[in-house]
Amino acid sequence: MKQKMVLYFPSTTTEQPFTYYLIKDYNLMINILKANINPRKEGRAVVEISGDKKDYLAGLEYLQSRGVKIFPLEQEIVWQEDRCTHCGACVVICPAGALVLERPEMEVKFLGEKCIVCEHCIKACPSRAMEARY
Numbered sequence: 001m002k003q004k005m006v007l008y009f010p011s012t013t014t015e016q017p018f019t020y021y022l023i024k025d026y027n028l029m030i031n032i033l034k035a036n037i038n039p040r041k042e043g044r045a046v047v048e049i050s051g052d053k054k055d056y057l058a059g060l061e062y063l064q065s066r067g068v069k070i071f072p073l074e075q076e077i078v079w080q081e082d083r084c085t086h087c088g089a090c091v092v093i094c095p096a097g098a099l100v101l102e103r104p105e106m107e108v109k110f111l112g113e114k115c116i117v118c119e120h121c122i123k124a125c126p127s128r129a130m131e132a133r134y
């Protein structure tokens with residue numbers, strides 16, 4: 001199996017050597033495509049994981065058991081600017097810094113490359129400006 005995915009690491013997990021264990025204990029190959037991980041802060045990584053199906057599934061189960069959230073990369077979040085009222089409700093709940101309030105204009109911008117597809121903003125947006133697409 002070979003799959004690209006987004007891994008979201010809560011702040012309590014960022015110092016754990018997950019890659020090492022996935023390789024050593026689960027015989028998986030990890031290709032890190034993009035990562036933003038800092039000690040004791042929330043982090044995320046876009047990775048491609050490959051290996052035998054049994055090892056692959058066991059590896060994902062291991063990650064989830066340690067609090068790592070896994071999102072499929074096929075899904076993306078789309079910001080519909082014309083619907084956005086720049087209320088800022090999404091900015092405060094976005095765990096990845098993908099929605100920012102630019103000053104002095106006080107306009108919200110969506111930084112898609114930082115998005116971990118957690119969908120928090122979809123629930124928070126009163127204008128339905130955030131959408132998940134597959």
Ligand code: SF4
Binds near residue numbers: 077095098115118119
């Ligand atoms: S889905 Fe929304 S809240 Fe979650 S990271 Fe992406 S922009 Fe931020």
Ligand code: SF4
Binds near residue numbers: 084087108
């Ligand atoms: S919550 Fe919706 S309307 Fe408000 S700033 Fe975010 S995207 Fe725009």
